[in-house]
Amino acid sequence: MTMPAATLLKQAAAALLAPLTGVGEAELAARLECPPDETLGDLSLPCFALAKTLRRAPAAIASELAAQVNGQEEAPAAEAAGGEADPAPPIRWRAEAAGGFLNLRAAGRGWIEALLRQAESPALGRLEDGAGKRVVIDYSSPNIAKPMSVGHLRSTVIGRALANLHRTAGWDVQTVNHLGDWGTQFGKLIAATKRWGSREAIEADPIGESLRLYVRFHEEAERDPALVDEGRAWFLRLEQGDAEARELWAFFIRESLKEFQRIYGRLGVEFDHLLGESFYNDKMEAAAQRLREAGLLEESDGALVVRLDEQGMPPCLVFKSDGSTIYGTRDLATALYRREAMGGDKLLYVVGAEQTLHFRQVFAVLEKLDPTWEQVEKVHVPFGLMRMEGRKMSTRRGKVVFLDEVLDEAVRRALAVIEAKTPDLPDKEAVAEAVGIGAIVFGDLRSRRMLEIDFSLEEMVSLDGETGPYVQYTYARACSLLRRAAEAGAGAVPAGADGVPAGADGVPAGADGVPAGADAAAAGSGAGTAAPGAEAGAGTGSGAEPGDASGLEALGSPAARACLLKLDAYGEAIRGALREHEPSVLARYLLELAKAFNRFYNSGRILGADGGGETAAKLRLTAACAAVLSHGLGLLGLSAPSRI
Incomplete structure (x- = not known):
């Protein structure tokens, strides 16, 4: 179901x-x-x-x-x-x-x-919209030999959320990291390494040293333009299979991937395929030949293009005047591979808004080449830039903020809050990692993706207000209540809520003004009945099995009713996020549900509310809210610690 x-x-x-x-x-x-x-x-x-x-x-x-x-x-x-x-x-x-x-x-x-x-229900959040269909999602795509900056965060977390949303909607999802592992920048990096680098320095800090060399190359090239030709010459040697160039290129890829995987591990991001730009080197000529055979290639100032006048767009450049390929060639080959070899019914590209025209051109060329491409859903999912002090970040000039440093700062702040409020919390370092990184990920996803972000470390690592930690703390509060219910009576606790001690669920002040540590009034001092489980029909130990109307009248109060109605909207939130390719729809829903639950939580006694029926009904509602919060956080890529 x-x-x-x-x-x-x-x-x-x-x-x-x-x-x-x-x-x-x-x-x-x-x-x-x-x-x-x-x-x-x-x-x-x-x-x-x-x-x-x-x-x-x-x-x-x-x-x-x-x-x-x-x-x-x-x-x-x-x-x-x-x-x-x-x-x-x-x-x-x-x-x-x-x-x-x-x-x-x-x-x-x-x-x-x-x-x-x-x-x-076990079917919570499960849809059938994509049953029998495969979607190939391209996201993250950092450049080899360059550090992952905070600017890479957007594509990574938006793409991962869209992958999770498609999975829960029944799609067969294939995720691809289209690594930037080819291009003239490698000629520049090899030239810089030969001039100013050392093997020892690169092996000690591959990414940091690569960035230093890359920045120095561009600084020196402003004074000595001949360096640009030297970089091109090295890239040509790389294309021709020169052993020294290939060895350095392979080394940069190997060491970069180690660093990328470490950061992806912190974010909980995995890919089905790591297929860099170089993977398509031997596939571009075949794609170009198909364009020739279809009579689509035309000469323009020495270059070969596909005209798109009827679509109201400038020509799509396929071969430059020197005969070399360009991004358009590679992306045409990539799309053909993803449809024909990977079996994609839908192709998603989570790439910045500055590439909008490029993807419109690529999609139009595919449809001119083969009209059946009109049956394939091809979607560019653009997003606004993340700027620093109002300017676009630039690796060439070293104007970047390293993502790892931002994650470290967010985790440090989360740990400081935990040390102050719950110093005896088990595994507090792991919880701080989940909360701190949750603040970063949710902070990006809560706003419409097309909005540009001017990077602010203070805002990005904030734990207060409409943040991921606010939703995580709300889930932990519900788990704590359910745990205390089980300890006070008998029965099961929803999966993931076990091990939560009483008093460990203070919620930071959120948008609804719920103060931390405001739990005693709602929990009450009476011995409540056990919390129901999170499984289908779980009223275990509460005295309120499915179909038993005992105490349900208590959930007709305004606060409880608002929670129930918000729970009913979960499926629509998932579908809305999918329809618009907009994870913020789900993020805003989770904030609204968290606010609704906290209002319900503080609206009256839950444990010991009566002789059994009313308490059991309120615990069922608590478990239901916890289940949806946990599931929704998971779709967005956040952990849901049961204790904070």
Whole structure:
């Protein structure tokens, strides 16, 4: 089973309204909206589009539908994800007309049970949108022999999040790191190494020494332009297979990969394929020959191009006037390989916005070469630059901020917070690594990707406000509550929440103003019943098995209701992030869920709230929120420590 195509409540409301309106359920689910004010209801149906077919004014239609809904018995809920064992509980509705809008509010206990089951299901976050299809995602792509700067972060974390989102949507995902391991820069680096480098210095610090030599080459070339020709000559020797040039080139690649893998390991990033630009050296001529045979190559000032006048674009350069290839040639060969050899139904390129025209040209040439390329989804996922003091970072001038140093600083600050608040926390260094790096990753993903970022170390490593650590701390708070519930009574704790001691769940002040250490009031002092597990139908030890309505009325409070409605929107958040190729949609959702849970947490006693039923229901909601927070953080590439 998988999560429904729309929210569970939208599906249920659509099933109720379909026979009353004559409109299909899928279309109705798409028309249903969330009212701008929660006091108006949970869902709202604009009736204006119905006026033509029903031949009545929208306000009259809304009034008639409200009367019909309020006069009906409980309507069956849409099938809950993973709910094969038991039928989905019925959902009752209350309706009210407001002008041309029909406002609906879920009533009774059935909707609460249905939403809790959905969050407790093993199918949480699992979609079928990409079933039977393969996507090849190109991201990160640092240049060999250059350090990974904070500027490389954007493609890396956006691409990794999109890969995770496609996986949970059922796609067969193949990730590719298209390493920058070829080009004239290697001729420059070899020339600099021969002039000013030493084998010992390079072996001691391959990346740092390579950067020093590369920067010096460009500084010296400004005074002695002949150096540029020397660099070109070395690159030509590299292309021709010169043993010395090849040996140095292979050494730079080998040592760079060691450093890259170390940083990728800290970020939790892995790739299915490391295929650098050089991998396509023997494939470009075949791609060019296909263009020749199709009659697409034309001469222009000595160069060979594919004209794109009909597409309103300048020509795509394939061969320069000296006969050498260029990025367009390589990317055409790359795309052909990813479709034909790797079997990609969808090709994703997570590359900076400055390459937008380039990819438009490449995609247009592919479609001119073979019309079946129109059936392949080809997507350039652009993102704004990360600047330093308002300027683009430049490796040539050494104007970069090393990513490793930023990660170290964020982890150092996270550890300082942990030392101050929970000095006895086990594995605190590992937790600080997860929280500090979480701050960096989430800080990039929470904003729309096309926004440019002016690098600020203070902002990037911040642990307060709308940050990854705020969401992580919220998850840890929920785990701590569930752990205390199990210790106070008997029963299971959701996976990952074990080992959390009482009092280790202070949440830093977030956007909702929840103070750290504000847990005692919500936890109470009574002996609560056990926390339910996170598995499907997990009410273990709580006295509230699926279908048992005991205490569910307690979740009708405004704070609990807001949590439930936000849980129901998880599938839509995943689909929205996929549809827009925009991880920030999911990041913003997780912030909203964390705020909603913290408000619920502080709205009243949870442990010892009553003799059992109310506490058990509140613990089920706590476990459901924890499950979604953990799953969503994982999709974005963040760890979810159960203790902070």
